[in-house]
Amino acid sequence: MTQLQVLRAQDYPRMPWKNGGGFTEEITRDDGEGLDGFGWRLSIADIEESGGFSVFAGYQRIISVLQGDGMRLLVDGQLSRPLLAFDAFAFSGQSQVSCNLLGGAIRDFNLIYAPQRYRARLQWFDGSSRLYSSASTVLLFAASGQVEVAVAGEGHLLGRYDCLRLEGNDGLLELDVQGRVCLIELHAR
Amino acid sequence: MTQLQVLRAQDYPRMPWKNGGGFTEEITRDDGEGLDGFGWRLSIADIEESGGFSVFAGYQRIISVLQGDGMRLLVDGQLSRPLLAFDAFAFSGQSQVSCNLLGGAIRDFNLIYAPQRYRARLQWFDGSSRLYSSASTVLLFAASGQVEVAVAGEGHLLGRYDCLRLEGNDGLLELDVQGRVCLIELHAR
Numbered sequence: 001m002t003q004l005q006v007l008r009a010q011d012y013p014r015m016p017w018k019n020g021g022g023f024t025e026e027i028t029r030d031d032g033e034g035l036d037g038f039g040w041r042l043s044i045a046d047i048e049e050s051g052g053f054s055v056f057a058g059y060q061r062i063i064s065v066l067q068g069d070g071m072r073l074l075v076d077g078q079l080s081r082p083l084l085a086f087d088a089f090a091f092s093g094q095s096q097v098s099c100n101l102l103g104g105a106i107r108d109f110n111l112i113y114a115p116q117r118y119r120a121r122l123q124w125f126d127g128s129s130r131l132y133s134s135a136s137t138v139l140l141f142a143a144s145g146q147v148e149v150a151v152a153g154e155g156h157l158l159g160r161y162d163c164l165r166l167e168g169n170d171g172l173l174e175l176d177v178q179g180r181v182c183l184i185e186l187h188a189r
Numbered sequence: 190m191t192q193l194q195v196l197r198a199q200d201y202p203r204m205p206w207k208n209g210g211g212f213t214e215e216i217t218r219d220d221g222e223g224l225d226g227f228g229w230r231l232s233i234a235d236i237e238e239s240g241g242f243s244v245f246a247g248y249q250r251i252i253s254v255l256q257g258d259g260m261r262l263l264v265d266g267q268l269s270r271p272l273l274a275f276d277a278f279a280f281s282g283q284s285q286v287s288c289n290l291l292g293g294a295i296r297d298f299n300l301i302y303a304p305q306r307y308r309a310r311l312q313w314f315d316g317s318s319r320l321y322s323s324a325s326t327v328l329l330f331a332a333s334g335q336v337e338v339a340v341a342g343e344g345h346l347l348g349r350y351d352c353l354r355l356e357g358n359d360g361l362l363e364l365d366v367q368g369r370v371c372l373i374e375l376h377a378r
Contacts, residue, residue, distance in 0.1 A: 134308035
């Protein structure tokens with residue numbers, strides 16, 4: 001049975017970083033079990049100054065700038081390309097990572113997941129898109145205002161940074177999207 | 190170990206339909222085992238006149254017009270929207286289907302797969318796209334000439350109706366695509 005939730009940006013819990021360099025808002029995550037922690041998590045971060053990222057051993061990360069002038073990441077000594085808005089970049093959670101802001105503060109969007117537990121797919125797109133997915137978990141994150149989504153023909157309207165979460169899909173699901181979104185699809189292994 | 194093949198449109202075997210209404214070119218398929226037949230198949234069809242489709246019981250189909258004025262499908266008595274180029278439409282292989290051409294002959298593109306054996310994902314896009322996939326099978330079908338694809342940074346050039354096939358992916362694969370393509374991703378269940 002498919003379950004659909006629309007998560008509103010105004011409801012995301014917001015937490016300051018221990019090192020004072022920014023804030024994280026958790027959008028949603030799977031149901032972590034005990035000591036294992038989460039299997040996947042989506043979050044937004046505000047990075048106010050250049051500095052180090054936390055290590056997440058055993059996790060894969062994909063980061064995308066949402067607002068601001070962008071950044072470059074130094075990942076285990078390797079400098080990334082300049083990361084501008086809506087340009088996804090993947091790296092290992094166990095890498096030593098530091099962030100160099102290209103200008104002022106930025107806001108970014110993060111998928112972090114355990115590849116031993118999940119297969120993941122992530123893509124940004126804009127404009128009008130129709131697609132068919134069989135993923136058991138589908139997450140659609142709106143990066144423009146007034147994103148229109150139809151799930152199997154049923155319409156939903158997302159404001160900026162709202163997120164539609166679909167769980168328990170086992171068939172071939174039609175998604176019609178109008179606007180700029182990041183689509184994340186996950187399968188438990 | 191990931192295996193990559195580029196299939197060229199000029200090499201696709203071409204077969205007339207039994208009813209004389211068209212031709213099919215098989216692009217690629219999984220290794221069917223004995224009587225079970227294929228688990229998935231990609232093909233191109235030239236439809237020269239309105240008429241019935243074959244039944245494929247136990248299969249799911251997704252069809253997209255590539256060239257021509259388009260068509261409408263009558264699926265178990267229900268008329269589809271007008272299907273124009275690059276607009277994917279899903280239907281059950283066991284439905285009774287007939288095709289009404291909106292104008293002259295068309296060329297279309299077909300995914301057919303067994304949902305008991307595979308989960309599938311299909312999306313058309315155009316322009317410049319970067320995405321991350323964990324699908325074990327990735328098929329990238331070029332619908333414009335000169336499609337540029339980089340798989341984990343390694344470049345390939347596809348002509349119109351060529352198809353890149355990737356098998357055995359188990360990690361998070363970066364794909365960068367420039368041009369109009371249909372991307373199909375499959376997981377064995």
